[in-house]
Amino acid sequence: MKKVLIAYISRAGHTQQMADYIAEGVRMAGFEAELKTAAAIKTEKDIAGYDACIFGAPTYHRTMPPIMESFLFIAQKAGLNGKPGGAFGSYTHSGDAPLHIFDTMEHVFKMTMTSLGPFKLLEHLVDMQDGMRACQNYGRSVAQMLVD
Ligand SMILES: Cc1cc2nc3c(=O)[nH]c(=O)nc-3n(C[C@H](O)[C@H](O)[C@H](O)COP(=O)(O)O)c2cc1C
Numbered sequence: 001m002k003k004v005l006i007a008y009i010s011r012a013g014h015t016q017q018m019a020d021y022i023a024e025g026v027r028m029a030g031f032e033a034e035l036k037t038a039a040a041i042k043t044e045k046d047i048a049g050y051d052a053c054i055f056g057a058p059t060y061h062r063t064m065p066p067i068m069e070s071f072l073f074i075a076q077k078a079g080l081n082g083k084p085g086g087a088f089g090s091y092t093h094s095g096d097a098p099l100h101i102f103d104t105m106e107h108v109f110k111m112t113m114t115s116l117g118p119f120k121l122l123e124h125l126v127d128m129q130d131g132m133r134a135c136q137n138y139g140r141s142v143a144q145m146l147v148d
Pocket residue numbers: 009010011012013014015016058059060061062063090091092093094095096123
């Protein structure tokens with residue numbers, strides 16, 4: 001079965017909750033989803049063997065947390081060229097991180113990114129039913145790019 005990696009960082013838990021719902025969406029589409037924290041990924045081998053990748057980070061100080069930047073340098077060596085991808089994160093007022101991550105995945109890693117674009121979700125919506133559904137839909141949309 002094709003496998004989707006969801007790698008994320010979360011300080012207060014909202015982006016982690018998004019990651020869980022996105023994984024549900026991937027599974028609803030009939031694919032395997034594996035969740036990893038960006039901090040747990042030490043080398044490009046930890047990103048190998050997945051058919052699609054969805055990366056997530058919250059926005060702090062108008063950017064992504066430094067650990068996510070380090071993670072993206074590791075991901076650069078993972079040969080993700082052409083694989084389906086997406087990027088997400090929770091925020092309160094600007095939500096820059098998912099945009100930057102999506103941009104790097106598209107233009108540096110040359111991944112085939114979801115037409116939905118980067119997915120930023122206001123923090124207070126993460127625990128609402130609409131927020132949950134939006135996350136599930138995002139996961140499903142990336143997974144559906146794996147259908148032959
Ligand atoms: C010190 C600090 C700085 C923040 N800076 C931003 C920001 O620049 N833009 C934004 O949209 N949200 C900002 N936020 C809000 C967080 O992005 C928001 O709380 C998010 O849901 C946290 O995600 P997490 O629970 O996954 O850590 C900031 C929060 C804190 C505590």
